[in-house]
Amino acid sequence: MSNDSYPQGPNHDTFAPGERVRVMLPLPLSEAYEYRVGADLRLTGGDFVEVPLGRRNLVGVVWGGGAGGIEEGRLRPVSSRVDLPPLPEVSRRIVEWVAEYTVSPPGAVLRMAMSVPEALHAPRARLVYGLATASPLPAALTPARRRVVDALMAGPPRPSAELVRDAGVSPAVIRAMVDAGIVIAQASDDSLPSPDWRRAGPALIPGQAAAARELCAAVDGGYRVLVVDGQPGAGKTEVYFEAIAATLAAGRQVLVLLPEIALGAQWLARFAARFGVPPLVWHSEVGQAVRRRTWRSVLTGEAAVVVGARSALFLPFPNLGLIVVDEEHDGSFKQEDGVAYHARDMAVVRARLGAIPVALVSATPSLETIINARRGRYHLLTLPDRPGAAPLPAIELVDLTRDRPARGGFVAPSLAAALAETTARGEQALLFLNRRGYAPLTLCRGCGHRMACPACTAWLVEHRLIRRLICHHCGFAVALPEACPSCGATDTLAACGPGVERLAEEIGALFPQLRWVMATSDTLTGPREAADLVRRIEAHEIDAIIGTQIVAKGYHFPLLTLVGVIDADLGLSGGDLRAAERTFQLLSQVAGRAGRAERSGRALLQTTMPAHPLMTALASGDRQRFLAAEEAARAATAMPPFGRLAALILSARDETQVDAAARALAQTAPRVPGVRILGPAPAPLALLRGRHRRRFLVHGGKAVRLSPLIRAWMAQVRLPSAVRIQVDIDPFSFL
Structure with missing residues (x-):
């Protein structure tokens, strides 16, 4: 990313009745529309206003004065001003900056800033229910009413639905207690409690x-x-x-x-x-x-x-x-x-x-x-230092060419022994494999047929716990077939490669008494599930966590002293220019989960490439050596951060149509010194969600501003409405 100068943003003048204003709407529009300020309105830049668009009324933002390019008779008046503070000037400036830099319509960026349309309107007053204090409680209460009283005495007034849940009663009980004057309904105080910055934090080293x-x-x-x-x-x-x-x-x-x-x-x-x-x-x-x-x-x-x-x-x-x-x-x-x-x-x-x-x-x-x-x-x-006595965990490489797992297994004997020793001491372990599901590929041993997604260039991943084959790109799912859909043979479909479900199956067979939990985006679907997992681990209800990258960062468990990485080589394949860096970061982060308190930790990384520079850097703890090699490789090819990249991906449901659009775009490609345009070529995921995809890569030197170059290039070609074009400045994924 560059700190180049981009638009400095809209003004914040005051606009009187009858004056022209530009209103940006949260739609994928490239410019603001012009309106006239109504007779009873006085507006300022950033005001949220309701304006007509076609037969609809929409809420947009006053973006500045009108340019005067529209005939007076065609101007429509602003319908009303929304009773809210204006969108801050800095928010409007970031909208324009992001739109310019990412080659996106400003209205599409504004939609991200106005992502909750309901918030533009004042919320209805909430009723909460509390005990009436003007008169004493009745001497005799039914068990249900007693539970309501106990719940209200133990906490603040709350909405009816919460009170019903907390007291375990029906809504009719609450209504009857209101009629009897035992409980009163009142408007909720929705003021937010303020964080207390005066509270002392822990002593810092x-x-x-x-x-x-x-x-x-x-x-x-x-x-x-x-x-x-x-x-x-x-x-x-x-x-x-x-x-x-x-x-x-x-x-x-x-x-x-x-x-x-x-x-x-x-x-x-x-x-x-x-x-x-x-x-x-x-x-x-x-x-x-x-x-x-x-x-x-x-x-x-x-x-x-x-x-x-x-x-x-x-x-x-x-x-x-x-x-x-x-x-x-x-x-x-x-x-x-x-x-x-x-x-x-x-x-x-x-x-x-x-x-x-x-x-x-x-x-x-x-x-x-x-x-x-x-x-x-x-x-x-x-x-440079960790608080507490525990040093950084020792990182050891497990050479899978020598320390081979049992046939059909994926855990090396040395890792299995370390897991047994760790849990025998009453400590915990994390087994890390960055693959969801049971197996990444299912094929027929008879005819070689591979189970593929019909809408993507991707294999279907077996999720054995729910007996489904799922595409992790588009979400397509199908039940596990009883027979090969190609040759019809039964009992020939084989799961190839490990996923966390298969790893959990192996751990369960090796250690029947081990208390383990699987932690992936399939099992931790929100804050409640994550909080429950944390509680169970901290209470030592769990001996081993079997998880993906979702547990690789941010967690601190004092009893977790062993990390085992099942396939440390997994992230090194593919053409991603950041593959090595991402792998180094991920493995460093997951290894760092071990030994976070007073207990020392160790991390075992299973690899088939123990001599790889990345692996030796991890094992030696020499981050600087790895970064120096990565920097030299990027600098030699002027790849980010020493050069600039952008991707243009065209997609359409009709393959002929997207190929024609790609050819038209290629014919108008800019010829600029210091800029190379590669493509068009099929994207690695040439079919995604039923759309055929073709990709251009634009590579330039550090001084080249790619955004205006691409915007000017795109303006020369009028693509059919069925063809979408996605611009990605500074791409991270190359799929």
Whole structure:
């Protein structure tokens, strides 16, 4: 990503009745539409307004004065102003910046900032039910009424549905108690509890304290990017909690971005312990009512701290004072559907536009971040030590060419022995395999037929627990067949390769008494399931966790002393330019789960390539040697961060149509010194969700601005409406 200058954003003039205004609508439109201010209105830039569009009325945002290019008689008046504070100027500027940089319609980016249409309208008053205090309780109560009284005496007034659930009664009991004057209904106080920044946090060791002082000093100091680089278990969270406290003390809002916020149960508990109340949470699993309330409270400035997934970046903060991007290296921050953007990079832009600090936090910072720190654009804060007595876990390589698993198995004897020793001591283990399901491929031993997705260029993954074959790209699912669909033979379909379900089956057979749990996105579908998993592990109801990357980061379990990686080579295949870096980061993170408290830990990495530079760097703990090799390889080919990449992917249900569109685009490809355009070629996933895909890759030097070049290129070709084009500046996935 570049810090090149892009549009400086809309103005915020005042507009009197009869004047022209441009209104941006949350639709995939390339420009704002012009309207006339109604007779009874006075508007300012950023106001939410209702305007006619065709036969509908939509809510948009006043984006500035009209250009005057439309005849007066064709102008339609703004219908009304929505009773809300205006969209902050910095939010409008980030909308235009992201739209320009990602080659997206500004209206499509605005839709991300107005993602909860219901929040534009005042919520209905909620009724809560509490005990009447004006008169004493009746001497005699039925058991059901007694349960209601006990529930209300043990907690605050609450909505009827919650009271019914907590007391285990029917709604009729509540209504009868209201009629009898025992319970009263009253309007809910929806004010948000404020985090208490005065509460003391844990004592910091010297390295933490020094980093915390620098972070706190950056608050109210204008734009600055600070990189918090600390080994797993170094206490990075407690360091940036100090900066959050300083920001709250200054009366400003805070945004924390986490890659797996739906599963951040431990993080939320740590925040509540530090500040007395939980933060507001923003992610796809949050219910619509909570999203509505959160969006409005952010806009009004009532929300003090929001922790969220990448989409939280577009919440309308009027008084944002600090952004924290935790696990900044994580690929989950990259959005690839719709508007393709990287939340880490856009967080840096948002901080620059708002003149505030942003902290990028990671145990394994991305190469882009490290290079920016070396060049002085970012300020590096290093945490060299772990609090407590436990050192970093020892990382050992298990050579699968010599230490072979049993026939049909995937756990090497040395890892099985380490698992037995660890659990015999009353400690816990994590077995890591980054493959969901039972097996990644099912084929017929008779005719060789492979079970493939009909809508994607992908094999179907067997999920034996639910007896389904599932495509992990489009979600297509089918029941496990009894016979080969190609040759009709029975008992010939074979599962090839391991998934976590198959690993769990093997562990169950090797250790029948072991208490294990499987942790994947299939089993941890939201915060409630994640919180329950954390509780069970912390209570030592679990001996071994068998999981995917969902458990590779952020968790802290004092009894977890062994990590076993079943297939450490898994991420090294394919043509992804970041494959080695991602593998190094993931394996470092998962190994770092071991030995997080007073107990020392060890990590065993099963590999068929023990001499691979990545494996030797992991085993020796020499991160710098790996990064130096990775940097040299990228620099030699001018790949990011030493050059720039963009992808254009065309797709259509008709293969002939998408090929014709790709040829037309190729014929108008720009000829610019220092820019190479590769393609068109079938994308690695040439068929995805029933659409045929062709890809161009645009490669340029560091000084080349690809966004305007691609925008001008696309403007030369009028593609059929059936052909979609997706632009991805700085692509992370090459599928």
